[in-house]
Amino acid sequence: MSLNLDISRSTSFTEEQVAACVINATREVFSTMVMMEVTDDFPLKEPVSRFKCSITGMVGFAGTYSGVISIHCPVTLALMITSNMLGIDCDEVSDDLNDAIGEIANMLGGSVKQVLSKGGLDVKLSIPTVISGEDYTVNSLSDNDCVVVPFTVEGHTLLVGLTLKKED
Amino acid sequence: MANILIVDDSSTMRKIISRSLRQAGLVVDEIYEAGDGIEGLGVIASGKSIQLILSDINMPNMDGLEFVKAVRANGNTTPIVMITTEGGEEIIAEAISSGASDSIKKPFTPDQLQEKLGGLV
Numbered sequence: 001m002s003l004n005l006d007i008s009r010s011t012s013f014t015e016e017q018v019a020a021c022v023i024n025a026t027r028e029v030f031s032t033m034v035m036m037e038v039t040d041d042f043p044l045k046e047p048v049s050r051f052k053c054s055i056t057g058m059v060g061f062a063g064t065y066s067g068v069i070s071i072h073c074p075v076t077l078a079l080m081i082t083s084n085m086l087g088i089d090c091d092e093v094s095d096d097l098n099d100a101i102g103e104i105a106n107m108l109g110g111s112v113k114q115v116l117s118k119g120g121l122d123v124k125l126s127i128p129t130v131i132s133g134e135d136y137t138v139n140s141l142s143d144n145d146c147v148v149v150p151f152t153v154e155g156h157t158l159l160v161g162l163t164l165k166k167e168d
Numbered sequence: 169m170a171n172i173l174i175v176d177d178s179s180t181m182r183k184i185i186s187r188s189l190r191q192a193g194l195v196v197d198e199i200y201e202a203g204d205g206i207e208g209l210g211v212i213a214s215g216k217s218i219q220l221i222l223s224d225i226n227m228p229n230m231d232g233l234e235f236v237k238a239v240r241a242n243g244n245t246t247p248i249v250m251i252t253t254e255g256g257e258e259i260i261a262e263a264i265s266s267g268a269s270d271s272i273k274k275p276f277t278p279d280q281l282q283e284k285l286g287g288l289v
Contacts, residue, residue: 099179
């Protein structure tokens with residue numbers, strides 16, 4: 001998985017620099033809002049599209065750039081994340097869990113958007129979408145414009161993916 | 169003691185903001201919550217005494233920019249601080265020109281809340 005040349009040229013960033021942007025945004029969100037430390041393991045060794053007992057939060061970009069930023073993590077980890085964010089024990093999939101993962105996707109999207117759009121008016125963020133299930137797949141229409149960064153958190157792996165396309 | 173209205177479509181974020189206000193040592197009495205701008209206007213219209221409004225920008229139904237404009241159009245001068253993932257200069261400038269007092273970028277720390285809000289509550 002890699003970033004397409006249009007994105008690299010228009011942002012003047014290499015794939016590694018875009019990955020660094022994702023890594024920095026994820027670290028900042030987790031250290032300030034989740035109170036957990038994340039360790040990145042970029043690059044991803046093998047593409048991942050199938051998730052089991054997991055939850056995925058996504059926020060779309062539209063405008064000068066279109067695309068999606070997504071966070072995928074096992075439900076076990078998502079429950080720990082939600083518990084930390086809310087300061088209460090969460091032990092089952094609930095609206096709180098969906099909302100917390102959606103908000104993390106939202107904050108990651110905001111951080112990436114600030115890199116793509118200094119002013120902020122030419123790229124719009126969608127409201128977060130969250131899906132979860134025992135066995136599901138998430139596919140990008142093109143693997144060529146997708147950067148996925150794996151992270152280790154509390155012994156679990158979560159993925160943050162960024163798919164971007166420069167609009168004409 | 170200040171009564172604060174938090175307008176954000178994320179219930180998680182409303183809880184984090186509430187907790188962070190207290191962690192920051194800000195003197196808060198009642199905290200009212202709303203899930204979007206329309207609900208926020210409803211809380212204000214109910215006549216509650218509110219000294220500070222904290223609002224997200226990116227929300228369904230009525231976003232934060234529309235909300236600020238609607239509050240000011242009603243002649244309400246309560247300070248409104250945007251707490252948002254939107255850090256773009258033009259969006260923040262639009263919020264300020266619409267009547268917002270200041271902005272705080274998510275994610276934030278309690279210290280950053282203290283710095284921005286300490287003089288308002």
